Amino acid sequence: MNLWTTILLIAIAGMIYSAWRSKHLTSNGITEDFLGNQSLDDHRANAELQREVEELRERVQILERIVTDGREASRISSEIEKLRH
Structure with a gap:
């Protein structure tokens, strides 16, 4: 060579x-x-984190609705009491 x-x-x-x-x-x-x-x-990572944040916001809204709605809370607590007995 x-x-x-x-x-x-x-x-x-x-x-x-x-x-x-x-x-x-x-x-x-x-x-x-x-x-x-x-x-x-980190564009892919940012998109994944953004999606996860949106899902968590939806969950928090649902939990707030459950906690603040008196009728719903009393219904859930009565169902829990029924299950205990």
């Missing part, structure tokens, strides 16, 4: 490694700027 073949093989290996590294970082949600600084791309 001569010098130019070795240089070509090293360059091809470097390109393959660079492509693999970019794919790996992207699949894990990490972005990299032109200076090489890495940051976590």
Whole structure:
């Protein structure tokens, strides 16, 4: 193998490694700027957290309705008493 073949093989290996590294970082949600600084791309995480917050708000509204509605609270407590006996 001569010098130019070795240089070509090293360059091809470097390109393959660079492509693999970019794919790996992207699949894990990490972005990299032109200076090489890495940051976590948390758009998916933000969407998941936003969905979870909305679900929790709905649950809190339901619990508030149960607590503040006197008729509903008395009905639930009477059902609990019936189940105890």
